[in-house]
Amino acid sequence: MKKTLINRFKNVMMKMMITCETATYLIDKNHYTELSFIEKLNLKIHLYTCKSCSIYKVESNLINDKIIKTLKFDDKEIKLTDEQKERLIKNLK
Amino acid sequence: MPKTNPEMWLHKYGDYLYSYAISRLKLPELAEDVLQETFLSAMKSKDNFKEKSNEKTWLTSILKRKIIDLYRKKYKNIETSMDAKSMFVQDKFMYGSWNAEDAPQDWGVAQGEDWIGDEEFIKVLDKCILNLPDKWRFVFMMKHQEEASNSSINKKLGVSESNIWTILHRARLQLRECIESLWFKTLS
Known part of the structure; x- marks a missing residue:
């Protein structure tokens, strides 16, 4: 009985410890969706002790805005070349 | 002689549609392909197009569909x-x-x-x-x-x-x- 309790405690503790790979996965996922309570907690604990992942988080946030802006179609016109136009017309006949 | 539809579309909306395709696909070759697919598809379905609706919007919606089609087609063929x-x-x-x-x-x-x-x-x-x-x-x-x-x-x-x-x-x-x-x- 006692052993199962200890095991269970161990399991819970192990689940609290996430790797950098998982931590960065959660950081990225969080750009698209809300994290669960456990995910948030895991991430927080990890970031508290991990410098590289903390840097990752800052930089991931920094580029996120820029990614969104870059990928948005803003009517910036790129003209078809005459060569492309001719090719298109030819292929459509 | 009146211009055929695709030529008129190309003249009027070509650059707009191309820019849109580039913003999605990034690569000029792919954008050009998808533009051609769009015009072909538009020619086939132009009878369904109602004069009242906006031609540019109509073509753009076809283009959007074609872009997704292209993603799908390419996606299947790329090695993981x-x-x-x-x-x-x-x-x-x-x-x-x-x-x-x-x-x-x-x-x-x-x-x-x-x-x-x-x-x-x-x-x-x-x-x-x-x-x-x-x-x-x-x-x-x-x-x-x-x-x-x-x-x-x-x-x-x-x-x-x-x-x-x-x-x-x-x-x-x-x-x-x-x-x-x-x-x-x-x-x-």
């Missing part, structure tokens, strides 16, 4: 690239920690600081997006540009929903590293 080199330790000891050479370097930019008004930066970012493996890029673009939900990406591309998070994660890991090496390391 999921096993790109991991940035994390794979040995049992220290499993899942950053590889020493892949750990992010501090860029020394504070959040909120205006560090990216630069057009050069956009070029670097564009290049880094283009450097992503096609499969990742398609998922990434659909997520960002169509604001597609994971279930609709799943339906259209056949990627499992949990795999989508992994793909987005890998894409973003690679983007960050690419920006660091092309932008920050060359500046210093």
Whole structure:
């Protein structure tokens, strides 16, 4: 009985410890969706002790805005070349 | 002699549609292909087009569909690239920690600081997006540009929903590293 309790405690503790790979996965996922309570907690604990992942988080946030802006179609016109136009017309006949 | 429909469309909306396709596909060859598909499809269905609705909107909606079709077609034909080199330790000891050479370097930019008004930066970012493996890029673009939900990406591309998070994660890991090496390391 006692052993199962200890095991269970161990399991819970192990689940609290996430790797950098998982931590960065959660950081990225969080750009698209809300994290669960456990995910948030895991991430927080990890970031508290991990410098590289903390840097990752800052930089991931920094580029996120820029990614969104870059990928948005803003009517910036790129003209078809005459060569492309001719090719298109030819292929459509 | 009156111009045929496609020629008129090309003249009136060609540049607009092409720009749109480029913003989605990044590559001129693909954009041109998809434009051709759009005009072909529009010619076939032009009888259904009602004069009242806007021609540009109509063509754009066909184009959007064709872009998704292209993603899907390409997606099926690309060998899986999921096993790109991991940035994390794979040995049992220290499993899942950053590889020493892949750990992010501090860029020394504070959040909120205006560090990216630069057009050069956009070029670097564009290049880094283009450097992503096609499969990742398609998922990434659909997520960002169509604001597609994971279930609709799943339906259209056949990627499992949990795999989508992994793909987005890998894409973003690679983007960050690419920006660091092309932008920050060359500046210093």
